[in-house]
Amino acid sequence: GAVVSQHPSWVICKSGTSVKIECRSLDFQATTMFWYRQFPKQSLMLMATSNEGSKATYEQGVEKDKFLINHASLTLSTLTVTSAHPEDSSFYICSASHDSGTQETQYFGPGTRLLVL
Amino acid sequence: AQSVTQPDIHITVSEGASLELRCNYSYGATPYLFWYVQSPGQGLQLLLKYFSGDTLVQGIKGFEAEFKRSQSSFNLRKPSVHWSDAAEYFCAVAVTGGGNKLTFGTGTQLKVEL
Numbered sequence: 151g152a153v154v155s156q157h158p159s160w161v162i163c164k165s166g167t168s169v170k171i172e173c174r175s176l177d178f179q180a181t182t183m184f185w186y187r188q189f190p191k192q193s194l195m196l197m198a199t200s201n202e203g204s205k206a207t208y209e210q211g212v213e214k215d216k217f218l219i220n221h222a223s224l225t226l227s228t229l230t231v232t233s234a235h236p237e238d239s240s241f242y243i244c245s246a247s248h249d250s251g252t253q254e255t256q257y258f259g260p261g262t263r264l265l266v267l
Numbered sequence: 268a269q270s271v272t273q274p275d276i277h278i279t280v281s282e283g284a285s286l287e288l289r290c291n292y293s294y295g296a297t298p299y300l301f302w303y304v305q306s307p308g309q310g311l312q313l314l315l316k317y318f319s320g321d322t323l324v325q326g327i328k329g330f331e332a333e334f335k336r337s338q339s340s341f342n343l344r345k346p347s348v349h350w351s352d353a354a355e356y357f358c359a360v361a362v363t364g365g366g367n368k369l370t371f372g373t374g375t376q377l378k379v380e381l
Contacts (some may be wrong), residue, residue, distance in 0.1 A: 156310075184369055191370045193357065194311075243310050247367055254367055258303070258310040 154246050156259035171229045171262045173244030179224035180246035188241040200227050234266045269294040269362050273372035280348050280379045288343040288375050290358030300341040301381040305355045353379045
């Protein structure tokens with residue numbers, strides 16, 4: 151149980167294009183989803199928190215107009231990197247939790263590796 | 268704000284040897300504590316978590332961790348390491364009222380020598 155998938159697993163795109171990454175909770179309803187970014191050999195940095203049906207909450211320093219997050223249903227959240235540039239190349243990981251009002255465990259997806267040329 | 272420190276960036280152990288990965292946190296109260304493992308190019312898998320109660324927590328794959336309030340530590344242990352345990356290990360904390368957000372340590376890369 152508690153499986154989270156991401157699609158695609160890797161993507162290469164040209165500079166200036168937009169890329170959409172999907173995060174799905176396969177066997178539970180995720181009231182909250184999180185998006186992280188991980189640079190090589192570094193830790194995960196939280197980018198934003200999204201709750202189903204409401205706007206995402208972005209961490210300080212994360213450009214909300216560049217990293218568009220949509221959490222349209224209890225099983226799907228998307229991250230769109232708009233007008234991608236080489237510095238956006240990174241490993242993007244999502245996680246999901248079913249919030250019952252107390253601290254809940256986050257279950258992580260396998261990640262999406264983005265390379266912007 | 269809470270923070271997590273993993274003092275060891277790299278650790279190498281021989282297969283069959285015991286393992287201890289260190290994690291220290293900084294927070295005014297008792298946080299929620301987690302250990303995750305990440306294999307190359309993969310997402311994170313939860314090994315174990317501590318919310319309250321017994322301070323010795325058992326996890327998957329033979330791992331355990333002990334919460335020590337006096338030392339603000341949550342060290343991960345395994346009595347006998349297998350070659351498949353080679354991976355990156357992350358300690359993470361969440362705080363009450365923190366909206367379920369996790370703060371991660373910088374990770375410890377474990378290498379297992381055969």
